[in-house]
Amino acid sequence: MIIISAVVISGIFIYNYSTRQSWMMWQEDHYIEVDFDTEKYNMNQLKRYKEERINLFEKVSPTCDTKFFNDDESVNIWYGKNRNKELEYFTALGLHPETGKTLKPITRYMIDKYICHE
Structure with a gap:
């Protein structure tokens, strides 16, 4: 009886650990x-x-030396505005962590206007 109880309790712990959020x-x-x-x-x-x-x-601070595009021209940097309406840049497509809005892929126009402007 003790062995069966131990097995059942162990099984419950393993199940709870493996399915926890x-x-x-x-x-x-x-x-x-x-x-x-x-x-x-x-x-x-x-x-x-x-x-x-x-x-x-990740949130990053790109410079003109940042690799914005892969060799096949796919995007490496996405952007969106934070709650203060300031541009922020990220390393993957997704939702802005503060605002929940969908990030946009970087474009050459955005690079020239906001990152590599003189």
């Missing part, structure tokens, strides 16, 4: 994995965990 939160210039927090969830600060967001999505 993972969460992430924006921290200055990247997402970090965090534990669930009701207050942060109610303030819309928590997002469901996405590994590609943790690994690939």
Whole structure:
């Protein structure tokens, strides 16, 4: 009976651990994995965990030397405005972490006008 109880309890712990929700939160210039927090969830600060967001999505400060496009002309930098209407740049397509608006792919016009202007 003790062995059966131990197996059942272990199975419950393993099931709960493997199916638990993972969460992430924006921290200055990247997402970090965090534990669930009701207050942060109610303030819309928590997002469901996405590994590609943790690994690939960062806010950057591009310069004229930044590689904006791949060899096949696909985009490396996306942009959007923050709550103060200032342009911010990111390393992947997605939603702006503060405003929730869809980021736009960088264009040569945007590079010339806002990043490489003299």
